[in-house]
Amino acid sequence: MSTFKPGLVHTPVTPFTADQKIDFKTFEKVIDFHLKHGAEALAVQMHAGESVSLTDAEQRNTLEFVIKQVNGRVPVIAHVSDSGTGIAVDRARNAERAGAAAVIATSTYYWTPPSPMVFEHISQIGASVGIPFYLLYTPDEMGGTHHINTDMVMKLIDKLPNFSGVVDVSHDWQFMINIVSNAWRKNPAFQLLAGSEYMVSAGAVGASSVFTSLSAVAPRLVKSLHDICRTERYFDARAMQEDLTALYQIVKRAGDGGLKGAMRARGRDCGQPRAPLDPLQAEGYATLVAEMEKLPFMAKEPQGWS
Amino acid sequence: MPISLRGVMQSPVTPLKDDFSLDVPTYEKLVDFHVRTGATAISWPHHKGESLNLTMQERKMGAEATVKAVGGRVPVSIHVSSLAVEDAMELAQHAQKIGADAIIAITPYFWAPSPEAIYDYFVRLGTSIDLPMIAYNSPAYLEGVEINGPLIERLLRRLPNLIAMKEASFNSEKFMEISRAALKVRPDFSIVAGVEFLAPSVPLGCVGSYSSAGAICPNLCTRLFDACINGRSAEARELQFKLARLWDLFRDQYPSSLKGGMVVMGRPVGPTRPPLPTATKERQAYIAKQLEELGIMDTEPHGW
Numbered sequence: 001m002s003t004f005k006p007g008l009v010h011t012p013v014t015p016f017t018a019d020q021k022i023d024f025k026t027f028e029k030v031i032d033f034h035l036k037h038g039a040e041a042l043a044v045q046m047h048a049g050e051s052v053s054l055t056d057a058e059q060r061n062t063l064e065f066v067i068k069q070v071n072g073r074v075p076v077i078a079h080v081s082d083s084g085t086g087i088a089v090d091r092a093r094n095a096e097r098a099g100a101a102a103v104i105a106t107s108t109y110y111w112t113p114p115s116p117m118v119f120e121h122i123s124q125i126g127a128s129v130g131i132p133f134y135l136l137y138t139p140d141e142m143g144g145t146h147h148i149n150t151d152m153v154m155k156l157i158d159k160l161p162n163f164s165g166v167v168d169v170s171h172d173w174q175f176m177i178n179i180v181s182n183a184w185r186k187n188p189a190f191q192l193l194a195g196s197e198y199m200v201s202a203g204a205v206g207a208s209s210v211f212t213s214l215s216a217v218a219p220r221l222v223k224s225l226h227d228i229c230r231t232e233r234y235f236d237a238r239a240m241q242e243d244l245t246a247l248y249q250i251v252k253r254a255g256d257g258g259l260k261g262a263m264r265a266r267g268r269d270c271g272q273p274r275a276p277l278d279p280l281q282a283e284g285y286a287t288l289v290a291e292m293e294k295l296p297f298m299a300k301e302p303q304g305w306s
Numbered sequence: 307m308p309i310s311l312r313g314v315m316q317s318p319v320t321p322l323k324d325d326f327s328l329d330v331p332t333y334e335k336l337v338d339f340h341v342r343t344g345a346t347a348i349s350w351p352h353h354k355g356e357s358l359n360l361t362m363q364e365r366k367m368g369a370e371a372t373v374k375a376v377g378g379r380v381p382v383s384i385h386v387s388s389l390a391v392e393d394a395m396e397l398a399q400h401a402q403k404i405g406a407d408a409i410i411a412i413t414p415y416f417w418a419p420s421p422e423a424i425y426d427y428f429v430r431l432g433t434s435i436d437l438p439m440i441a442y443n444s445p446a447y448l449e450g451v452e453i454n455g456p457l458i459e460r461l462l463r464r465l466p467n468l469i470a471m472k473e474a475s476f477n478s479e480k481f482m483e484i485s486r487a488a489l490k491v492r493p494d495f496s497i498v499a500g501v502e503f504l505a506p507s508v509p510l511g512c513v514g515s516y517s518s519a520g521a522i523c524p525n526l527c528t529r530l531f532d533a534c535i536n537g538r539s540a541e542a543r544e545l546q547f548k549l550a551r552l553w554d555l556f557r558d559q560y561p562s563s564l565k566g567g568m569v570v571m572g573r574p575v576g577p578t579r580p581p582l583p584t585a586t587k588e589r590q591a592y593i594a595k596q597l598e599e600l601g602i603m604d605t606e607p608h609g610w
Contacts (some may be wrong), residue, residue: 006506032370115568178554181547198478201506206543232539234509245482 001119002132002164004102005191005208006077007040008226010215013260014049014062022058024065026270029305030216031069037219038226038300042070043104047141048213048259052109053274056087060094064162066243067099075101081136082134083109085121086172089128096129103129104167107148115206118147118290119155126160133162137194138169150178157186163190167211180206197222200241203229215263218247218301243297250291254284265289267304309381309407309438311470311496313346314504314512314527316520317385319561319568320355320368321575328364329576330371335610336521336575337375343524343607348376349383349410349440349516353447354561357385358415359579362393368401373405383408383440389415391427395434402435409435409470412442412450416485421457425464432465439467443484443502444474452480455487462491472516474500477532485511501553502527508534518560521605523596525575526552548600555596559583563593570594571602572609 007052012034022255034042039157043057043067045051054062059080060159067076078095080103092103105302107118116298126133135156137148137181156163176192183190184206194202194210202210210229215222225240253296257280259271265288272279316422318340322331325430337348351357351365360368369384376382384401386409388394398409401406411431413424432439441461445452453461454472461468471488481497488495489511499507499515507515508531520527530549552590556564562578566585570593577584585593597603 173476173478173503174550174553176506177503177546181550196479198482200509201478201481203538204505204509204543205546233537234539236539238509238511241482242486245486248479249483249486250486281592 002162003189004075004132004164004283006075006102006193007209008038008215008223009041009043009077009193009209010034010039011043011046011048011211011221013213013216013263013270014045016274017271022062023271027052027065028069030268030270031066033305034215034219035073036222036306037215038072040213041075041077041101042066043079043211045079047106047138047213049079050277051081051276053277053286056091059069059091060098062147063095064098065099066208068114068251077102077104077134077236079104079136080125081105083111085124087127088121090234092125092128096131098286100131102132102134102164104134104216106138109142115152118284119152120306122152123156123159124165126156130162132164134165134167135163136167136195137175141169150182153179154182154186157183157190165193167193167195168202168207169195171196171201173201173205176202176207177205190191197244198241200227200237202232203232214247214251214288215245216259216268217266218244218298220301221297225256243295246295247292247298248289250288250295254280254288256280257284258288261285261288263291265292266301284305309347309383309469311347312499314344314502314515314517314531315347315498315521316340316517317349317352319521319565319575320351320360321405321603322577322579323390324576328368330367332575333368333371333542334375336573337372339573339610340520340524341376341379343520344528345517345520345524346385346514347596348372349385352516356516356561356579356582357387358389359582362396363445365397368405369401369406371395381407382522383410383444385410386431387412387415387442391430394431396545398431398435398437402437406437407439408469410440410441410442412444413448413453415448418449418451422453423450423510425454425457425460426469428461429464429511432467435467437467438469439465440470440472440498441468442472442474445480446475453484455483458484459487459491461497462488470496470500472498472500472513475499476503478506478510481507481510481512491540502530502549503546504530504534505542518556519549520566521564521573522552522571523602525606526602532563552595552598552602555593561586563589566590567593567597570597571606
C-alpha cells in the first residue's frame with residue numbers, strides 16, 4: 001500500500017462563463033488561490049467541482065489543465081466516478097496517465113445494482129490504476145444507490161493493494177468508527193479522511209486528512225482547524241469548528257449556488273453553477289452575504305484572488 | 307434532586323421471569339449494580355428496557371421500583387414515551403408524583419408528525435409537569451422524524467424545564483446543528499449522546515452519554531468518558547473502538563443480545579418479551595466468545 005497521505009485537500013469549484021462554458025482563465029486563478037492558501041493537495045472535479053455536469057472530455061481536459069497549472073507543487077487527486085463501470089475505469093486510467101497522484105470514486109450514479117455489482121464496479125475502478133485509490137462515501141448525495149458498508153470496505157482492502165482509504169461525507173460516527181477500527185486491524189496504514197469540514201469528530205475517531213470546498217471561502221480558518229486537529233487538540237479546536245459550521249450551514253442553506261455565491265462575496269467570482277443546478281438569485285445572494293458578514297472570523301479571510 | 311447530567315448514565319434493561327412477568331427483585335439488584343459501578347444517573351425504561359412492551363401498570367410499577375432502588379444516590383429520570391400521547395402524559399404525571407427527578411421523551415412514534423406537531427407535543431408534555439424534561443432525538447429509528455436546530459430553539463424559548471437532549475443521530479452535522487441552536491438560547495443546555503459515542507462528541511460539547519453496554523462493562527464506559535473528558539485522544543479512540551464493537555454486538559437484536567451477554571457476565575435478567583427474540587444458548591456462546599476476545603471477562607465485574 002502507498003504511503004501517500006494527502007493532508008489538507010482543497011476541492012476547487014469549476015468556474016463557468018455566463019454561457020456556461022468552462023472559464024479556464026478564472027480556473028487558473030482558482031488553482032493559484034488554493035495553492036497560496038494552504039492546499040497540501042487538490043482533488044479536482046469532486047461534486048463541489050460539478051463533476052456530474054461535465055462531459056467526459058471536459059473532465060479529462062480540466063484534469064490535464066489543473067495538473068499542468070499545479071506543475072508538481074502539490075499532488076492532484078482525480079475524481080473519476082460515473083454510472084458506467086467502463087467509463088469510470090477509462091477515466092481513472094486517463095487520470096493516471098495524465099499524472100494524477102491518486103484517484104477517488106464513489107458507487108454508481110442512478111443505477112441501484114445489487115451489492116456484489118457495486119463491489120465489482122468499485123473494485124474495477126481501483127484495479128485499473130497503480131496509483132492510490134480512495135473510496136468516496138457520500139450517502140446524502142447518492143440516495144439509495146450506495147450499498148457501501150464495512151464488509152465491502154474490508155473486501156476491497158483484501159482485493160486492492162492500492163486501496164488507501166475512505167473519504168467520509170456522511171458525518172456518521174458509527175460508520176466512521178466501524179470502518180477505521182476494522183480496517184486498522186487488517187492494515188494500520190489504511191486511512192479515514194474527513195470528506196467535509198467536520199474535522200473534530202472525524203479526527204477524534206482517526207481521520208488523518210480532510211477534503212474541503214469551503215477552503216475557497218475561508219481558507220485561513222480551514223487551515224487553522226486542520227492544523228489543530230492534526231495535533232489532536234480537539235477541545236481547543238471546538239471554537240473553530242463552531243465557526244466553520246456556521247459558514248457551512250449558511251452556504252448549504254443558500255442551495256446549489258451557495259458555494260460559488262460565497263466565493264463571489266469574497267471577490268472571487270466563478271460564475272453560477274451549470275444547469276440543472278439552480279443559480280443563486282439576487283435575493284438568495286443578498287441573504288448569503290448578509291449572513292456571512294455577521295461571522296466575525298470572515299474579516300480575517302482573504303478578499304479577492306490574492 | 308437538582309439534575310445535572312454528566313458522564314455515563316445507565317438505562318437498565320427490564321428483568322423478566324420465565325413467564326415474561328416483571329422480576330422486580332432482580333431489577334432492584336440491577337439498579338443497585340449500576341449505581342455501585344459508576345452510573346451518574348439512572349433512566350428507565352428506555353427502548354433497551356423494552357418500554358413499548360410494558361403495560362401502563364408495569365411502567366408505573368417499574369418507575370416506583372427505580373426511584374426506591376436508587377434511593378436518592380443519583381438522579382432518576384423516567385422515560386414516558388408511548389404510542390399514545392395520552393399515555394405519555396399520564397406517565398409524566400406519575401413520574402412527578404413518585405419523586406422522579408426528570409422525565410425523558412422521544413418524538414412521537416409511528417406517525418410522521420410535522421415539526422409543528424412535534425413542537426405542540428413537547429410543549430404539552432413539558433407544561434404538564436413541574437419536572438425537568440429531556441427531549442430524545444432518534445431520526446434513524448423514527449424514519450427521519452427529528453428535532454432539528456430551529457425546532458430545539460423554539461422549544462427552548464417556550465419551555466424553561468427543557469434541560470437536555472438525548473441525541474441519537476450519531477452524526478457531526480446534526481449534532482452541531484442542534485448544539486449551536488440550543489446553546490445560543492440556553493448556554494447550560496446539555497446534550498447527551500444516545501449511546502457511548504463519546505470520542506467524537508465530547509470535544510463538541512457533549513456532556514456524556516446514556517449507555518448500551520453498562521450492564522456488561524461499566525469499567526470500560528467510565529474509562530472511556532474519563533479519557534475523552536481529559537483529552538487523552540489516542541486512549542479514547544482505542545476504548546471507543548472496543549465499545550463500538552460491543553455496540554455492534556448488542557444492537558443486533560437489541561436488547562436481546564444484551565440480556566444474553568448479561569447471562570455470560572453472571573447477571574441473568576431473564577428473557578426478552580415478544581416480539582423481540584430471546585438470545586439462544588448459541589447466541590450467548592457467540593457473545594461469550596466476543597467478550598472473551600475483547601478482554602471484557604478479565605476487566606469487568608462478574609455477578610452482582
